[in-house]
Amino acid sequence: MKSWMSHIYKIPAILQGILNITLVLVGFTLTFFLLKETWYIFSFMFIDSDVGKTDYEFTEQLLVFFLYFEFIALIIQYFKSGFHFPLRYFIYIGITAIIRLIIIDYTNASNTLLWSISIAVLLGALVLANMKVVRRDEH
Template identity: 55%
Template sequence: MEYIKKVPYLLQALLNICLFLLALALSVLLISETWYIMQVVYNSFFVKVDSYYEMLGELLIFFMYFEFIALIIKYFKSNFHFPLRYFIYIGITAITRLIIIDHDQAVSTFWWSVSILIMISALFIANKKKSMEEH
């Protein structure tokens, strides 16, 4: 019966190890994305760039890697807790990238924009609730 009480601690340790490995993998991808962006910028001085939307999409992917790494760091710093607002930031960035890359249909772009507005409203409510708890 004593070993059952140790199961949550074992699972928490496994989760922490997996998140650490994920952070390492995301860091490698972030460095790779940085290198790719630097190459595109360097080449754009000598060759005409075909699509600025693609470059902007790559920058947003860069920020998504950055946000996920920041989320994992915050998880460890806040005693194994994921703050909701970080997920909202990641969602807003992901949908913004989607709108920039795939904006062919006006109706779908409108609905994606509405979803960003909803997430910003949720972020406002979450921050307002947090500031009310501090006072």
């Protein structure tokens, strides 16, 4: 019975290892797409800036760049903080995603107002998450 229980206690460590390997692979994939977005931004700015691309498309791609950047920062922070995802990084990602959504689809004023209110709610949550009482990581 004791040998069986000793194997049960190894399961969380095995799952943690699988999670870590998967997050490293996701990090490399996101880095590839971040570099791809960087090339798109560079080519828009310096190579072919007038080939039918609008400023809204450029802004959309720039915000996608920041989303990739924030997800990579989240993965890095996960490993630095001892296998813990800080809540405030998810809030940053949510705010950036909603801003991107507002820029892409701004035709309906009531939706834009609701998304703006949701950004304000996320900012309030960010203030709470950055309080010393709530934070668990060190800077």
